[in-house]
Amino acid sequence: MAGVLTPELSGAAVRDTARALIGMRRSLTRNAPGGSSTVQLFRTLGLGLAVGTLLCGLIRFEDPGRWVDLLAALYLGWLLGWAMGPIAVRGAGQGLRPEWFALLPIPPRRLAAGLLAASFVGAAPAVTLVAFAALPVAAARLGVPPLLVAVPAALLELMLVVVLSRVVVAALTAALSSRRGQELGGLLVAVVIALASGGWSLAIVMGQRLAAGPGTALSTALRVLPSGWGAVAVAAADRSDWLLAAAALVGLVLLCGLLLAVWAGLLARTMRRPTGRAPRARRVARGGTARRGTAAATPTAWRLLPASPTGAVVGRELYAWRRDSARTLLLLMALLVSGLNLAVPALAFSAPALLPWVGLGAALIVSTGAANVYGEDGTAFWLTRMVPGVERADVRGRQVAWLLVVGPAMVVLTVALIAVTGQGWAWPFVLASLAAVLGATPGLMAWVSVARPVPEKDPHLRAGPFDTGDDPSTSGALAAHGYLMLLLVAACAVPGALVVLLGAVRERPALQVAGVLVGVATGGLLCWWGGRAAARRLADRGAELMDLLRLGPEVPAVSEATGPAGEPDRRRRDAAVGALWTVGIICVVPQGLVPVAFNLFGVDPQVRVWFAARYAPQDLQLLVAGGFIVVGLLAIWWAETIRRRAPEPS
Amino acid sequence: MEQHGTATEPDSQAPALRLTGLHKQFGDTTAVDHLDLTVPPGSFFGLVGPNGAGKTTALSMAVGLLRPDAGSARILGVDVWADPVAAKRLIGVLPDGMALPERLTGRELLTYLGLLRGLDRATVAARAAELLEVLELTAAERTMVTDYSAGMRKKITLATALLHTPRLLVLDEPFEAIDPVSAASIRVILGRFVDAGGSVVLSSHVMALVEQVCDHVGVIASGRLVAAGTLDQVRDGGSLENAFVRLVGGHISVEGLSWLAS
Numbered sequence: 001m002a003g004v005l006t007p008e009l010s011g012a013a014v015r016d017t018a019r020a021l022i023g024m025r026r027s028l029t030r031n032a033p034g035g036s037s038t039v040q041l042f043r044t045l046g047l048g049l050a051v052g053t054l055l056c057g058l059i060r061f062e063d064p065g066r067w068v069d070l071l072a073a074l075y076l077g078w079l080l081g082w083a084m085g086p087i088a089v090r091g092a093g094q095g096l097r098p099e100w101f102a103l104l105p106i107p108p109r110r111l112a113a114g115l116l117a118a119s120f121v122g123a124a125p126a127v128t129l130v131a132f133a134a135l136p137v138a139a140a141r142l143g144v145p146p147l148l149v150a151v152p153a154a155l156l157e158l159m160l161v162v163v164l165s166r167v168v169v170a171a172l173t174a175a176l177s178s179r180r181g182q183e184l185g186g187l188l189v190a191v192v193i194a195l196a197s198g199g200w201s202l203a204i205v206m207g208q209r210l211a212a213g214p215g216t217a218l219s220t221a222l223r224v225l226p227s228g229w230g231a232v233a234v235a236a237a238d239r240s241d242w243l244l245a246a247a248a249l250v251g252l253v254l255l256c257g258l259l260l261a262v263w264a265g266l267l268a269r270t271m272r273r274p275t276g277r278a279p280r281a282r283r284v285a286r287g288g289t290a291r292r293g294t295a296a297a298t299p300t301a302w303r304l305l306p307a308s309p310t311g312a313v314v315g316r317e318l319y320a321w322r323r324d325s326a327r328t329l330l331l332l333m334a335l336l337v338s339g340l341n342l343a344v345p346a347l348a349f350s351a352p353a354l355l356p357w358v359g360l361g362a363a364l365i366v367s368t369g370a371a372n373v374y375g376e377d378g379t380a381f382w383l384t385r386m387v388p389g390v391e392r393a394d395v396r397g398r399q400v401a402w403l404l405v406v407g408p409a410m411v412v413l414t415v416a417l418i419a420v421t422g423q424g425w426a427w428p429f430v431l432a433s434l435a436a437v438l439g440a441t442p443g444l445m446a447w448v449s450v451a452r453p454v455p456e457k458d459p460h461l462r463a464g465p466f467d468t469g470d471d472p473s474t475s476g477a478l479a480a481h482g483y484l485m486l487l488l489v490a491a492c493a494v495p496g497a498l499v500v501l502l503g504a505v506r507e508r509p510a511l512q513v514a515g516v517l518v519g520v521a522t523g524g525l526l527c528w529w530g531g532r533a534a535a536r537r538l539a540d541r542g543a544e545l546m547d548l549l550r551l552g553p554e555v556p557a558v559s560e561a562t563g564p565a566g567e568p569d570r571r572r573r574d575a576a577v578g579a580l581w582t583v584g585i586i587c588v589v590p591q592g593l594v595p596v597a598f599n600l601f602g603v604d605p606q607v608r609v610w611f612a613a614r615y616a617p618q619d620l621q622l623l624v625a626g627g628f629i630v631v632g633l634l635a636i637w638w639a640e641t642i643r644r645r646a647p648e649p650s
Numbered sequence: 651m652e653q654h655g656t657a658t659e660p661d662s663q664a665p666a667l668r669l670t671g672l673h674k675q676f677g678d679t680t681a682v683d684h685l686d687l688t689v690p691p692g693s694f695f696g697l698v699g700p701n702g703a704g705k706t707t708a709l710s711m712a713v714g715l716l717r718p719d720a721g722s723a724r725i726l727g728v729d730v731w732a733d734p735v736a737a738k739r740l741i742g743v744l745p746d747g748m749a750l751p752e753r754l755t756g757r758e759l760l761t762y763l764g765l766l767r768g769l770d771r772a773t774v775a776a777r778a779a780e781l782l783e784v785l786e787l788t789a790a791e792r793t794m795v796t797d798y799s800a801g802m803r804k805k806i807t808l809a810t811a812l813l814h815t816p817r818l819l820v821l822d823e824p825f826e827a828i829d830p831v832s833a834a835s836i837r838v839i840l841g842r843f844v845d846a847g848g849s850v851v852l853s854s855h856v857m858a859l860v861e862q863v864c865d866h867v868g869v870i871a872s873g874r875l876v877a878a879g880t881l882d883q884v885r886d887g888g889s890l891e892n893a894f895v896r897l898v899g900g901h902i903s904v905e906g907l908s909w910l911a912s
Contacts, residue, residue: 309765312762
């Protein structure tokens with residue numbers, strides 16, 4: 001940006017380019033399918049957070065170190081939001097992609113300047129500006145010199161987050177053009193999702209440390225990170241430490257310049273390879289392929305499995321579990337989410353009673369990925385369709401492979417954690433619920449995937465493991481199905497656990513054993529029934545499933561003029577269903593069940609974070625949590641009513 | 651042509667493929683319009699037509715991958731939609747642009763499919779090895795299908811269609827994206843298959859190729875069959891390309907774009 005002003009970078013030329021780019025981005029946002037309501041939601045949410053941050057600038061502290069800690073922490077939060085945002089919403093439309101302009105006769109530097117200018121225009125930078133005004137607001141109390149430092153500091157921090165986010169997008173685009181990069185991108189998405197759902201436990205540990213006062217390692221870290229440099233500069237100005245104040249501001253300028261240079265480099269790379277199509281670097285398939293030269297050998301998996309149609313499907317699925325990063329990342333994400341939500345609090349708040357449930361929690365999260373196994377394979381179902389009478393083998397084979405992969409891992413994790421922590425009381429509870437969950441998931445997986453399939457992009461056309469295509473209604477429907485699986489599977493664990501609880505209350509071990517048996521029976525029965533029902537439906541309605549996977553939910557219209565009339569309605573409906581499910585799950589699980597569990601397991605009452613019920617008086621906490629559960633269930637019921645009222649896709 | 655009742659056993663005298671009144675509508679668009687088509691047994695049949703003529707839709711309905719709105723499809727006398735199990739034993743299919751079990755290598759894919767079809771391990775292993783060899787896929791022994799090029803995908807899908815010794819092959823654009831050397835070996839394979847009594851139906855819009863390999867031709871336009879018969883009957887003394895342009899009513903527009911020549 002701070003380059004020499006050649007004619008190509010003259011103000012008017014850049015302004016024209018930027019204006020055209022901004023106009024183009026507005027059109028993209030407007031035309032994004034189902035986008036406007038989601039965008040509105042995010043804007044409102046962002047504005048709320050920004051006003052909250054701004055108000056934090058008004059808090060008075062005895063110790064001046066405290067407000068530096070607080071503002072540095074808040075700025076770090078915004079910085080992480082800007083950096084992770086593009087990762088989390090990858091695939092849901094990225095705005096302007098530089099590679100689109102690669103063939104235009106615009107000098108690259110003017111295009112870069114235009115793109116940069118365009119990225120400062122819009123709701124997100126405006127909202128962030130409101131949030132970052134917290135620094136000048138806080139500085140205004142300290143006097144004129146700190147205020148004079150605070151204004152450029154806040155603007156530089158804004159520049160930093162915007163440019164950082166550009167770098168992340170450009171790096172991601174560059175990475176996604178290779179298969180390995182796609183898998184790395186997938187790993188990043190998995191970690192971000194896990195942090196979003198379980199990061200509260202880390203935040204609270206951080207909060208505890210911060211409360212211990214300045215001088216701790218955490219407060220040092222917050223000041224060393226660039227997000228804290230603005231606050232550091234203001235505090236230094238307040239102490240008349242002009243050297244430090246100037247150093248912090250100059251540091252921000254230099255860092256912005258460095259990021260701009262990195263961004264320009266990445267941009268140039270993207271533009272040189274404008275197709276955006278991943279080159280097919282051939283990877284070596286992991287595991288068990290017959291070696292070359294042994295011409296007539298059978299691949300390893302099938303040498304070990306029975307030579308039957310079901311064995312054939314089990315082999316296919318085992319290879320997919322081994323080699324498909326979407327599946328391995330699901331397992332990783334499940335362990336992370338469960339660990340962050342249960343293991344970290346258990347250790348941080350000395351509540352070891354939470355530890356035996358880590359395996360069960362992970363199994364529940366894995367179940368969310370089992371809601372659409374046929375849709376996930378895309379049109380590959382044609383191959384199964386062309387082989388006569390193998391529907392049952394296909395369903396049972398998928399179930400067996402799922403059990404072989406997920407079952408042992410979760411059982412070992414659970415047994416190990418109970419054995420290590422000595423939480424012997426948990427055995428019957430955990431065994432009953434784990435058996436039910438491990439049986440119910442493959443059963444419901446078969447049934448839900450066949451009865452409510454969501455067509456996805458064909459696997460070989462996806463850009464990375466989390467790419468569900470450009471239509472947000474697909475990702476909305478997938479999310480709703482994932483939540484549905486989670487709730488159904490969790491519900492299946494209830495009968496067995498209740499019998500065990502009854503046995504515990506009445507102190508009758510026999511009843512506890514019976515509870516475990518109930519859990520095993522629930523799981524076994526659901527696995528058998530779900531598979532049978534799915535195989536029958538597949539045999540009867542396989543042609544309809546094939547049509548859906550191939551042609552999508554709407555009847556495609558070739559001519560533009562006769563486009564499907566109900567299209568915007570369907571998208572709005574799917575977006576509403578997805579939003580209601582999200583609200584419902586938040587109310588039921590973190591705002592409902594988690595506080596109840598905390599109460600039952602005696603977690604320190606000071607641990608409140610974002611669990612609303614924990615802020616209520618002790619006697620009312622269970623009531624508030626119960627209220628959230630009711631509200632959440634109502635939201636889910638509402639979502640399902642909307643969906644059922646809609647005409648079935650033909 | 652005599653009438654054949656719905657049989658569950660294949661009748662080698664019956665047409666290899668017989669479509670009767672096949673119809674498919676997508677919204678307001680008629681993709682296939684009451685199509686009648688007969689492919690004689692033992693023939694190498696080329697189905698040609700312009701883009702969007704309904705070739706893929708018709709072939710998908712013919713093999714049981716897309717449910718027709720009306721009409722029927724019979725393979726060696728067996729109704730595809732009334733007795734799918736018997737019909738599917740008789741056919742090998744190469745659809746256009748569909749996914750496969752992407753995380754398998756070529757050999758694994760063929761092994762999986764062979765076992766799924768109930769063949770024994772030794773047979774599957776031997777046939778897979780031979781198919782990979784003939785189709786020149788052994789060099790990519792450890793490459794997953796997802797990393798295959800478009801031509802390699804065609805070849806491995808053709809191998810899946812041949813694995814169980816079908817009586818009729820239905821191939822949608824089999825030579826698209828295939829290099830000339832592989833195309834030549836595929837032509838030899840298909841020729842041998844027809845010589846041994848099998849039948850082939852393939853769709854293409856490369857007239858020269860159809861003229862070279864096919865003995866029967868059907869021309870489809872706007873979802874209807876506009877001509878069918880032996881190659882010589884359809885091209886009627888001229889080239890197939892001329893016959894095709896005449897039949898589908900195409901004309902080459904040279905109006906407009908005057909600025910391009912300036």
